[in-house]
Amino acid sequence: MSSPRSPLLCPVYAQVPNACTNGMVDLGTTLLESLQTVEEAHPDVQGPIYGSQWRTVKVYVRLHGSSAPILCPLKHHKDMGSPQVEWHGPYGKIYSGRSKRIKDDKSLVFSNAYPDLSGFYTCTVQYYYNGQRDISANTFEVFVFTDPEVSFNMAVTYQIDTCSNIDMYLVVDKMQEVLNIMLQMLRCQVVHPKMNCKLDKVSGVSSASMHIIFQLDAFGRSWGDACKQTHIRDCTDASNSRVEKARTLIQNFFHKQEQMLRRMDPKPIIHYIAGSLTMERLYNCKPGYGIHNKKHHTCSNCCVVCHPGSYSATHETKCQGCEDSVTYGEVTCRQFGKDL
CATH class of the missing domain: 3.30.70 (Alpha-Beta Plaits)
Structure with missing residues (x-):
């Protein structure tokens, strides 16, 4: 028996040509397999970075640099209207500004990246089809990095x-x-x-x-x-x-x-x-950055901003643990009102 088909499950995904036929997709095809393998986008990628419904996609943006377009896979069908797309980040709903821009194709692009841009970003896509509402969400974790x-x-x-x-x-x-x-x-x-x-x-x-x-x-x-x-x-x-x-x-x-x-x-x-x-x-990293070979496979030789729960106060290559560090790129460990 063939896999179930639905026009609502046909994302436009650049890496899977001919995955959709007449607005339909076979859930047992290479489209599903391809999406399941998405985990980390290479830091030097030039093309668009697509989200995954199965896992968070890691995105690396060079310090003071710009990112490739970050996209939620969109669904196309003749009976569907235009989707409503919203982006939310660490500080709430995102509107185009100096460092973050939402393009006409609803992709998110970072420019002049700084450590505070690091964090979780969610793209929510909403459709109406035959009187029903369809909502999907893709999550990205953005890390600012620099060279050692x-x-x-x-x-x-x-x-x-x-x-x-x-x-x-x-x-x-x-x-x-x-x-x-x-x-x-x-x-x-x-x-x-x-x-x-x-x-x-x-x-x-x-x-x-x-x-x-x-x-x-x-x-x-x-x-x-x-x-x-x-x-x-x-x-x-x-x-x-x-x-x-x-x-x-x-x-x-x-x-x-x-x-x-x-x-x-x-x-x-x-x-x-x-x-x-x-x-x-x-090799040394700036304060607030460290090299994490196991955590960041595609950016294993990068100095990546320290994750919440860690910090780096010196030019070492490792971020040290600190339970009270709650933001990315911490350079001090504040515990009980004191700096360590």
Whole structure:
């Protein structure tokens, strides 16, 4: 026996061509299967994002960016009138404004997105057919996101005669000073240098090696001015570009030391060990954002606004739990009238 058919169950769904015939739909066809698989819209999707009657659809909108059109599947039949479509969000019924716009096709579009736009949105569609009212609703959860900010952990090793040589502390200070002067134009900086010295014995000959670790980040002096020069409010791309250029400059700096040392005989008492520079790329999120690989499958490498019940006060990649956080993008945890 064939599946029941009804003109009220024939949504216009772009991903399922020829699903409707003469205003009818077979509920056992690929239309049902396709709608059941809808869960998350890819953050870079350009085409329309359709709702699902079976589950909430997650929508990702870039910070200060615009979304693709968000649509409820509409039903078409010759005996139906035009549907009445209403959108409701976290703050009630939605009317077109600066950041939210309802287009002629009843789709919802976000622009200049900010964290407070995150939340649940419901599209309610109402029809009248043969004196009967038909109502359907689709729910979307909107998340504002941004790209991670990149920094680097770096390490180098210098050879020294003995760990009691106090000049090794001057080497660390001078290295940081020289690198920061070199990186000044990029508004990047070398921070948190740490050093430890280890005594080595090879074939009865004593020597020592000093291991220096430091961090390269994009938030040096006047970094905010560099952000303003990009003429955008979210300057993550600009800061990541600057830190990548700074990484290359540091690589070249130590490569030149290698070249100079090849021509020196004897070598200085304290000198860079060729090839010892190592780098580890780090990812950070703005306060109020975190990376949630399990919760946001299609935006697994995005910094997504922290969900209610969590917050992030630092540039870490995880949102921390907080029962009293009730809005998206919280940067503090308020408990019993106090900020944690």
